[in-house]
Amino acid sequence: MKRFVVTAWIAVMCLPVLSACWNQKELTDLAFVMAIGVDKGKDKKFNVSFQIVIPGNVSLMQGGGGQGLPIAIYSSSGDTLTAAARSVTKKVSRRLYYAHTNLIVFSEEIAKNGILNIMDALDRDPEFRTTTQMVIMRGTPAEVLVSSLANLDKLPVNKITKEIKATEAMLGENMQINIDDFLAGLVSDGIEPVVNGFRVTGDIEMAGKAEDLQNTKTKAILAADGLAVFKKGKLIGWIEHEKARGVVWILNKVKSTDVNINWNGKKKAISMVTIRTKTMVSAKVKKGKPVIQIAIEDEGWISEANTDVDLTNPKEIEKIDKLVEEEIKKQILTTVKEAQKMKSDIFGFGERVHRKDPKLWKKIKSNWDEHFAELEVNVKVDSYTRREGIRTNPYWKDLKQ
Amino acid sequence: MSILSKMLKNKQKKRQNDNYRQQQDPQKPEEQVILRSYLDNVSRIKGELGNSTDLVFREFTICQHKGTVVYIDGLADEKLICDFFIESLSDEEFDSRQEPFQVMADKAVGLGSLQIATEWNQVFDSILSGNTIFFLDGYNKAINVETKGWEMRAITEPSTQLSIRGPKDAFTETLRVSTAQIRRRIKSPNLWLESMKIGMVSQTDIAIMYLKGVANEKIVKEVKERLKRINMDAIQSSGHIEQLIEDQAWTTFPTTYHSERPDVVTSHILEGRVAIIVDGTPFVITAPAVFIQFFQAPDDYYSRFDISTGIRILRILSFYIAIIGPAIYIAGTTFHQEMIPTTMAIAIAAQRENVPFPAFVEALIMEVTFEILREAGLRLPRAVGQAVSIVGALVIGQAAVQAGIVSPVMVIVVSITAIANFSTPSFAMAIAARLIRFFMMGLATVLGFYGVMLGLMFLSIHLCSLRSFGIPYMMPIAPFNLRNQQDVFVRFPVWAMKNRPKFISKGNMVRTGENQKPGPKTKPDDQGPKGES
Amino acid sequence: MEKAKIKASQMFILIVLFEMGSAILVGLGTDAKQDAWIAILLGLAGGLLLFLVYYFLFSYYQDVPLTSYLQLITGKWIGRFLGFLYIVYFIYCAARILRDFGELLATTIYTSTPLIVINSLMIITIIYAIHKGIEVIARVGELFFAIIYLMAIGGILLVTVSGLIHLEYLLPILENGWKPVIKTFLGETLTFPFGEMVVFTMLLPFLNDAKKVKIVCFGGMILAGVNIAITVVINVASLGPELFTRSNFPLLTTIGKIQLANFIERLDVLFMLYLVVGGFFKISLYFYAAVAGTADIFKFKNQYNLSFPIGFVILFASMTIATTYAEHVKEGLHVVPIYLHWPFQIIIPFILLVIAFFRNRKKKRLARGT
Structure with missing residues (x-):
């Protein structure tokens, strides 16, 4: 036995020498792919661009570094994602490493036609993370977004992922959607996926140039813009601005947002900011037909009151609550209408019906889209204004006197 | 390795045989007996000990009988022998009716505990361990008096196991x-x-x-x-x-x-x-x-239980760091880059950009350098030791990084590991961790965390298979024993450590009496149930 | 037989670790979709009934393992032959599990490392443990039990805090009726992992207190079964039934989804930690049963000499039982339960029990008669 242990140890100790080509990979041999952009190619099916980080230029080291550009873009084309990813190695001196990829960008063209031909590669690969954020580039090729630089963040990819996060937390018009979420929507019968849209406005040419960062106001502006609606894996339309917020709200992803209401004839006079909000979607069966019930509970505070309103009066506050409830309800209902027009169940109403009444679901599953378009949706909002900031009544009251 | 062990075995056998021969070489019975003539006895001692110069013979006369005192200079308390025995002999007159040997014995009793020796074995043993032997002419026996009194080191503060609050004395060589x-x-x-x-x-x-x-x-x-x-x-x-x-x-x-x-x-x-x-x-x-004992420091018992519990858990944690610290670095940077948060991965990558070695070699260089420094500093005179540590700090901390041979992260990892290693109270356990660390590094290089995990598994099996005098080494943990958890990860309050560890002691188990929990005893209502719980 | 004694608590821990071992890792009961947990609880109930059979057999022959009382029940030569079959079965099971673990590592993290390297390092560690004996394995079990539980609690907390749990994914319950659930129960969860308790027929004689067998084994099985069911519920609730069915290793996917505070993410390595521990105990116990059985049948005095050759057999069997992972899984789902698990876990023990019952009754009558 002793001899066995000794031999085993010697064998193990010999392994480092022999194992050079296994899974061991030195950090300095890796090219960290931070973002991938997929465009339609000219000859081949896809044109894929890889954003690779240059560590020396990102990390602050004593005595040098941080001078050059933080990223480099390489692109290649191929009929499959794997083919493109492998052929790009002709251009890169290091092994591409996908575990830290935070973002995958599709051009609108790809989203409209061939996104299904890409997703399996992303789902199957053990290195690639399915928690990677997904974004659809509107108008311009995906490469523009992948190659763009940012002035606030060292890593440009962080600009995009953090921007989505901040929007989700503060505005609620976009939300974090990763590959997992997309696939779950794609596979399940009773729900269709949505994906964040991004748009570059201004001087598109300047997006990837370092000199653009010298301006305090960059010439190319990147911004999240709308939610892409998918159906059967194909992009069929966009939901914009407030309607997009409705989607996020129904999916119970809103953390904070602002609701503006009219007061005494003055438009958008009062702003209410929600602190927490909760959406409950439930299905009921009425006369053999499914009915969806959306219940929203919402708490907030008044962040702006640009009119003469007595905020010390609980009755007035109650009135504001009523108005807010109506406003939210209106927004939600227009959103639902929009989706019904596209016949895409992005809210997962079908899943609710499925869970509520599996037998009914089996019957209507095959043409759920038609059912969805005519679905009866009831919205009930309970809104509570808890406090009104650090002032009682607005100065408008004094101006009046 | 197996060859080595074989050689060792052979050598042991040979040595055993030699010893055997020594033991078996029987002295003839008549040679064992002390002779009547004291001069013969003296010459016998001189002959056996090769006329060593530290042997002291002093002659005296008692009741007309000549005698000799034999002792070894430096081992026996010479002053005592002179003051109490030889001087008193020369001063006094003796009654000739008295048995001379008895007189000598009476005198010698004042020196220390006394025995009558009749065999040479006893004589030699006694002389060599610092006793004094008295021979008297005409008697085939000798007096053996305990006069051990050599120069010894005074009791000083412990140099290896320091404590903040405990007693400050340490054992000496005596x-x-x-x-x-x-x-x-x-x-x-x-x-x-x-x-x-x-x-x-x-x-x-x-x-x-x-x-x-x-x-x-x-x-x-x-x-x-x-x-x-x-x-x-x-x-x-x-x-x-x-x-x-x-x-x-x-x-x-x-x-x-x-x-x-x-x-x-x-x-x-x-x-x-x-x-x-x-x-x-x-x-x-x-x-x-048992294993856990090497993480118990004397201060654990002198400070409050909550504090010592926290510190003990810290020690166990740092033991793990000392074993797998560099291994985790190697595994993380060469196998599991996905585990490291993105910004940190990029930062490490940037630092390693100019390092010419793979992570394993880098770690090995640093660890070995550190071990050399530690070993060198350990045995040097204090003044030189400081110089070594200055050189070490400059070489490892500054120059190596600036020269681009190692990355700053590696220096951090090595330092953390080293400091964690120092926090094990027992040197013997700490040195075991140092050795295992290199094996873990090797395993991490081969198979990343899988290797490290297998290494830990191997280590656990090994630890669980050890025994110390029949007691399983991991005793109160594995085999788990709820009643003996009083002094393992959590050091119970002194008043709650009621029993001695069952796996060691037998018989009287009670260590602390009932109701020892301190607190004002004025309110009788509070007492009963609380004292129990 | 090795002269070893195991405490009741150690046996309990071994049972829990053995039962959970690989059952938590692989997608158990995926055919039942969101009702997998029902299938598992049914499997647990069936397994408990099945264990009663092993328990009665044990209570007839308290001091000897399965391979010995096979000879007592069916006669020397048939018993030896059956015992030999059991040894082969244990070796095969150990090899299967080793292959499972190796494949898991090879598909997720060690994509370009040869399978034989992964497997052989694992088997070397296990051989070392087998060599040290069952007492040491039991102690190692105690050492890791707490760690595993802390990790499990930590994992559940992380999954919950990251907001991954959607209990509504478990609805609708029994969407397609009982049929798929019963099918999963009979074909999968009854035999794997609960029927695998047949291994413990080799280990029960080591228990130092024969009276505690019932409580220890049933308790261990119930705890393990509940744990597995909870894991499956968490998997379904965080992945949804579709992804749960689609994943090779649902738990790995669940852990991969954890994202917290921007730096607690990609915790796959935690999973591997569990993997090595769970795999270790499952393989070691099968392995030990095979070694103890061989020593028992072929009258080896020193069973430690067997650990190395049998270990090698397991290693090479694990490499050769299937050429692709798909084939391996297919065998595991459709061939092994029917042609191996059912006979060895259910049919043979049941027949044995019937024969043993009559034999013992006759003996008793004889004893009374004289």
Whole structure:
């Protein structure tokens, strides 16, 4: 036995020498792919661009570094994602490493036609993370977004992922959607996926140039813009601005947002900011037909009151609550209408019906889209204004006197 | 390795044979007897000891009989012998009716405990251990008086096991002083002491101390048997003994505990362990030892239980860091880059950009350098040692990084590992961790965390298979024993440590009486149920 | 037989670790979709009934393992032959599990490392443990039990805090009726992992207190079964039934989804930690049963000498039982339960029990008669 242990140890100790080509990979041999952009190619099916980080230029080291550009873009084309990813190695001196990829960008063209031909590669690969954020580039090729630089963040990819996060937390018009979420929507019968849209406005040419960062106001502006609606894996339309917020709200992803209401004839006079909000979607069966019930509970505070309103009066506050409830309800209902027009169940109403009444679901599953378009949706909002900031009544009251 | 062990075995056999021959060489019975003529006796001693110059012979006359005092200069207390014996002899007149030998014995009693020796073996043993022998012409027996009195080191502060609040005395090299230090702390008739001599040539005195009625008789017997089995020419220190009485030779972990603090040894004896004190070493061995014991520092018991619990958990954590720290770095940067948060991965990658070596080699260079520095600093005189540490700090900390040979992260990892290693209270355990660390690094290089995990598994199996005097090494943890958890990860409050560890002691188990929880005793309502819980 | 004694608590821990071992890792009961947990609880109930059979057999022959009382029940030569079959079965099971673990590592993290390297390192560690004996394995079990539980609690907390749990994914319950659930129960969860308790027929004689067998084994099985069911519920609730069915290793996918505070993410390595521990105990116990059985049948005095050759057999069997992972899984789902698990776990023990019952009754009558 002793001899066995000794031999085993010697064998193990010999392994480092022999194992050079296994899974061991030195950090300095890796090219960290931070973002991938997929465009339609000219000859081949896809044109894929890889954003690779240059560590020396990102990390602050004593005595040098941080001078050059933080990223480099390489692109290649191929009929499959794997083919493109492998052929790009002709251009890169290091092994591409996908575990830290935070973002995958599709051009609108790809989203409209061939996104299904890409997703399996992303789902199957053990290195690639399915928690990677997904974004659809509107108008311009995906490469523009992948190659763009940012002035606030060292890593440009962080600009995009953090921007989505901040929007989700503060505005609620976009939300974090990763590959997992997309696939779950794609596979399940009773729900269709949505994906964040991004748009570059201004001087598109300047997006990837370092000199653009010298301006305090960059010439190319990147911004999240709308939610892409998918159906059967194909992009069929966009939901914009407030309607997009409705989607996020129904999916119970809103953390904070602002609701503006009219007061005494003055438009958008009062702003209410929600602190927490909760959406409950439930299905009921009425006369053999499914009915969806959306219940929203919402708490907030008044962040702006640009009119003469007595905020010390609980009755007035109650009135504001009523108005807010109506406003939210209106927004939600227009959103639902929009989706019904596209016949895409992005809210997962079908899943609710499925869970509520599996037998009914089996019957209507095959043409759920038609059912969805005519679905009866009831919205009930309970809104509570808890406090009104650090002032009682607005100065408008004094101006009046 | 197997060849090596074979060679070792062969050598051992040979040595055993040699010893055997020495033992078996019987002196003829008549040669054992002390002769009547004191001059013959003197010449015999001179002959046997090769006329060594530190032998002192002083002649005297008592009742017209000539006699000689024999002792070794430096071992026996010369002043005592002169003052009390030789001077008093020359002064007084003696009654001639009295038996001269008896007179001499009466006189010698004043020096110390006295024995009548009739055989040469006793004579030589006594002289060489510092006793004084009196021969008288015409008697075939001698008087053997204990006059041990050599120069010894004073009791000083412990140099290896420091404590903030505990007692400041340490054992010295003298066996008697050490046993007295323990005796002074346990004034119980149940504290038994047995002594023996080990070492064919060195004849080293060894004492075992234990608390009768608390220590497990079986273990005491086992300790004695293992000590008796030792067949070596010389025992230089307790380290020798330790290596000869272990349960399992093929392990890096210490399976007996050693300490130079009397308070630690005392508390071990009180828990039912057996202390082995070796003359000539200030380190006392206690056995059996369990794994967790090496993470218990004396200060744990002198400070509050919550604090010492926290610190003990910290120590165990740092032991893990010391074992797998660099291995995790290697595994993380060469296999599992996905685990490191993105920004950190990029930062490390940037730092490693100019490092010419793979992570394993980088780590190996740094670790080995550090070990060399530590080893060098350990044995150097204090003044030079400081110079070494300055050079080390500059070379490792600054120059290596600036030259781009290692990355700053690696320096951080090595420093954390080193500091974590220092926080293990027991040097023997810390050094085991140092050795295992390199194996772990190798495994991490081969297979990343899978390798590290297998290494830990291997380590756990090994630890669980160890025993110390029949007690499983991982005792209160595996096999798990709920009632013995009072002093493992959580150090219970002193008033709650009611029993001695069951797996060590047998017999009297009660350590703390009932209702010892402190608090104002004025409110009778609070007492009953709370005291119980 | 090795002269070893195991405490009741150690046996309990071994049972829990053995039962959970690989059952938590692989997608158990995926055919039943969101009702997998029902299938598992049914499997647990069936397994408990099945264990009663082993328990009665044990209570007839308390001091000897399965391979010995096979000879007592069916006669020397048939018993030996059956015992030999059991040894082969244990070796095969150990090899299967080793392959499972190796494949898991090879598909997720060690994509370009040869399978034989992964497997052989694992088997070397296990051989070392087998060599040290069952007592040491039990102690290692105690050491890791707490760690595993802390990790499990930590994992559940992380999954919950990251907001991954959607209990509504478990609805609708019994969407397609009982049929798929019963099918999963009979074909999968009854035999794997609960029927695998047949291994413990080799280990029960080591228990130092024969009276505690019932409580220890049933308790261990119930705890393990509940744990597995909870894991499956968490998997379904965080992945949804579709992804749960689609994943090779649902738990790995669940853990991969954890994202917290921007730096607690990609915790796959934690999963591997569990993997090695769970795999270790499952393989070691099968392995140990095979070694103990061989020593028992072929009258080896020192069974430690067997650990190395049998270990090698397991290693090479694990490499050769299937050429692809798909084939391996297919065998595992459709061939092994029917042609191996059912006979060895259910049919043979049941027949044995019937024969043993009559034999013992006759013996008793004889004893009374004289």
